[in-house]
Amino acid sequence: xxxxxxxxxxxxWIAYGRxxxxxxxxxxxxxxxxxxxxxxxxxxxxxxxxxxxMLAAVLNHVPVEQITDLFASHQxxxxxxxxxLWDQALPKAKLHAPALWEGFLRHYGCxxxxxxxxxxxxxxxxxxxxxxxxxxAHYLHSSANFHVYDPHAKILMSGDVGAALEAPGAPMxxxxxxxxxxxxxxxxxxxxxxxxxxxxxxxxVRNLEIDMLAPQHGRIFKGDDVKRFLDWFEALPVGVAI
Amino acid sequence: xxxxxxxxQNKSQFIAVDSIAAELGAVMEVAKEISLAAANAxxxxxxxxxxxxxxxxxxxxxxxxxxxxxxxxNDINENSLLLYQLTVNEYRTADAYRKLEQAAQxxxxxxxxxSIQARVEAAKIKMQASRxxxxxxxxxxxxxxxxxxxxxxxxxxxxxxxxxxxSQAGEYMQSLQAVAESVDNAAQIIHDNVQRCRSVLSxxxxxE
Numbered sequence: 001x002x003x004x005x006x007x008x009x010x011x012x013w014i015a016y017g018r019x020x021x022x023x024x025x026x027x028x029x030x031x032x033x034x035x036x037x038x039x040x041x042x043x044x045x046x047x048x049x050x051x052x053x054m055l056a057a058v059l060n061h062v063p064v065e066q067i068t069d070l071f072a073s074h075q076x077x078x079x080x081x082x083x084x085l086w087d088q089a090l091p092k093a094k095l096h097a098p099a100l101w102e103g104f105l106r107h108y109g110c111x112x113x114x115x116x117x118x119x120x121x122x123x124x125x126x127x128x129x130x131x132x133x134x135x136x137a138h139y140l141h142s143s144a145n146f147h148v149y150d151p152h153a154k155i156l157m158s159g160d161v162g163a164a165l166e167a168p169g170a171p172m173x174x175x176x177x178x179x180x181x182x183x184x185x186x187x188x189x190x191x192x193x194x195x196x197x198x199x200x201x202x203x204x205v206r207n208l209e210i211d212m213l214a215p216q217h218g219r220i221f222k223g224d225d226v227k228r229f230l231d232w233f234e235a236l237p238v239g240v241a242i
Numbered sequence: 243x244x245x246x247x248x249x250x251q252n253k254s255q256f257i258a259v260d261s262i263a264a265e266l267g268a269v270m271e272v273a274k275e276i277s278l279a280a281a282n283a284x285x286x287x288x289x290x291x292x293x294x295x296x297x298x299x300x301x302x303x304x305x306x307x308x309x310x311x312x313x314x315x316n317d318i319n320e321n322s323l324l325l326y327q328l329t330v331n332e333y334r335t336a337d338a339y340r341k342l343e344q345a346a347q348x349x350x351x352x353x354x355x356x357s358i359q360a361r362v363e364a365a366k367i368k369m370q371a372s373r374x375x376x377x378x379x380x381x382x383x384x385x386x387x388x389x390x391x392x393x394x395x396x397x398x399x400x401x402x403x404x405x406x407x408x409s410q411a412g413e414y415m416q417s418l419q420a421v422a423e424s425v426d427n428a429a430q431i432i433h434d435n436v437q438r439c440r441s442v443l444s445x446x447x448x449x450e
Contacts (some may be wrong), residue, residue, distance in 0.1 A: 052341045055358070056348035063357035088338030088368070089345075089361050109334055 001057040004172045006212060006220065007153040011036045011130050015214065016057050018169055023049060028166065029078050030216055032157050034150070035062055036128035041069040043148055043157050044079045044216050051082040055089065064089070069125065070113070071134075072097040073159035074142035075104050079216065084109025096125055096134070100144035118146055135204065137161060139197035154211035161201070162229055163187050164218025174219045177228045183218065185236070192238035202234050256333075258442045259326050262383075265435045265442075266319050269390070272435075273311040276397065276428045280305035283404075283421040290414040296407040297418055303400050304425055307393045311432065314393070318386045325383060328376045335369040380443055387440050394436065397429035 001020075007013035017030040031054055032043040040062045046054050058067060067090055072080040075098070083105060086093065091112035097105055099117030106115070122134040125148070133149040140161050148157040164183035174180045192198060213221040213229060221229050284301040287294040342362045349355035401422045408418035 052344040052348060055342075055345040056352060056355075059345075059349040059352040059354045059358060061353070063354040064361055065357060084334055085338050085341050088335065088365055089342055089358075 001053050002172065003057055003060060006032075006214065007150075007155060009153065011128075012061070013150070013153055013155055013214075014061055015172060015220065016054060017172065019050060019053050020169075021053060024168075027078055028168065028217060030172075030214065030218075030220075032214060033058060033061065034127060034130065034132065036130045038066055039068040039127045040066050041071060041125060041127050041132070042067065043071045044073055044159065045070055045082055045086060047078045047081045048085065051085040054082070068093055069127065070095045070097075071125065071146075071148060072101075072105065073137070073147065073157075073216070074098060074145045075101040076142065079159075080105065081108055083113070087111055087113045096123075098142075098144035098146060101142075120144065122146060135208075137201050139192075139194040140201055141191045141193060149208055149210075151209070154209050155214055156205065156208060156210045156212070157214045157216075159216050160187075160191060161233070162213050162215035162218070162221060163191075164215075166218050170219065172220055174221050174225050177221075177225050180219065181232060184232075187217070188233065188236055189238050189240045195238055198233065198236075198238055202230055206230060255329050255446055258446050259322065259329050261442055262322050262439045263319070263326070265439045266315055266322060269315050269432050269435050270312065270319075272428045272431045273308050273315060276311070276425055277305060277308035279421050279424045279428070280308055283418065286414055286417045286421065290411050290418075294407065294411040294414055294418060297404065297411065300400060300404050300407060304397070304404075307397045307400070310393045311390060314386065314390045318383065318390065321379065321383050321386060325376070325379050328372065328379055332369070332372045332376050335365065335372045339365040339369040380446060384440060384443055387436050387443070390436050391433065394429045394432040397425055397432075401426035401429060 001016050002018040004015045005012055006015050012035045014033045014035065015030055016033065017028065022028060026047065026049055029044070029046050029050065031046050034041045034043070042058065070086060070093060072095065080097070083095065087109050094114045094116050095110065096116045096118055099119055102115055102117050118134055120136065120138065122136045124134060125132045130150070130152070133151065135147045135149050135156070137145045137147045137159060139145065140159070145159060147159055147161070162184070164180060165187055166183055210226045211223065213226045280301050283297065283304065287297045287301055290297070339362070342358065342365045346355070346358045346362050349358060404422035404425065405419060408415050408422055411418050
């Protein structure tokens with residue numbers, strides 16, 4: 001699995017993805033880790049198939065006892081179907097996930113991990129001295145959906161927003177925005193159901209200072225490409241299958 | 243044991259536990275039928291009075307056997323539901339152990355690779371405990387199934403006696419013989435179903 005440090009300060013953000021051993025017929029995913037002094041948060045830890053390689057990869061940066069928190073942006077299997085396995089591996093950890101999905105997510109197995117329900121308005125995750133904001137992104141695409149914003153590192157982990165369907169082994173960062181657009185169009189038009197929700201999210205996110213927009217699939221947007229993406233997304237009609 | 247073998251074993255375990263529940267459901271239905279046959283026989287014996295004098299105590303026996311079977315099967319049903327939970331639990335703990343072991347192998351050489359070892363060991367202990375719990379419940383269930391076989395065997399003996407008594411009941415002979423026949427058939431069905439449950443359980447134990 002490819003590991004890329006995307007922020008290095010008094011704490012780190014690390015992106016994991018492009019697992020070469022992943023079965024071909026499951027969608028590729030990016031996982032993110034925020035590593036603070038003594039605690040570590042895994043954002044959208046991934047599906048069952050990814051559990052072992054993901055855990056092994058994280059152990060390059062963190063001992064297992066310091067993996068204290070998990071975050072699930074929504075309920076999809078590629079986001080968190082590994083929950084039952086993390087539940088056995090991290091008996092004292094917390095899962096921050098939408099309150100609306102609690103009864104559903106527990107089907108994956110959540111006996112020892114503490115489920116911390118995120119209310120619709122969002123909230124915060126405190127990781128040692130790092131404070132991360134949980135930003136509502138409802139209906140993008142899931143009916144209860146959240147993103148994570150780090151105001152210090154200026155990173156927005158944007159779940160499925162900004163996602164692209166890529167060939168295996170694609171680079172981790174967007175290099176040519178115009179060429180990248182076609183890899184995103186279908187994903188956003190078909191998986192995102194609501195133009196109203198899209199506009200509300202864009203309005204909210206435009207108020208944040210963002211250096212990096214880090215989606216769960218595809219490539220990370222940096223610098224001016226973040227604004228380019230927001231403009232492109234704003235103009236894109238979604239929910240087109242009706 | 244490799245992952246594919248274990249997954250296959252887990253699948254067949256799920257199917258086995260499900261099929262036991264189905265067989266027991268059928269046994270319940272048949273036991274209820276015996277109970278109805280007993281009530282029917284009682285009514286006929288009452289009408290036949292002296293001609294079916296020998297049949298009257300038999301109807302009480304049949305009823306008792308049906309009741310006993312129903313009670314036993316109710317207990318077994320509870321145990322088989324628990325067995326399903328234990329199968330789920332065993333599947334989860336075994337899967338977690340395998341995947342943690344896999345992660346530990348992949349993390350060889352990682353800076354904190356060794357930190358996972360204690361979790362692998364803990365997962366192994368948990369898996370062994372849930373496997374032990376499963377085995378214990380399977381043996382309990384086998385004993386309970388053996389207990390259900392007893393009233394089924396007794397019902398067949400009673401059915402044979404019923405036929406003799408029915409042959410002396412004059413114009414009521416046919417009705418009473420029909421009762422004896424239905425008790426005999428029901429007992430045979432219970433016997434066969436329970437026997438199938440036991441075979442399925444024995445296969446699980448051998449596969450373990």
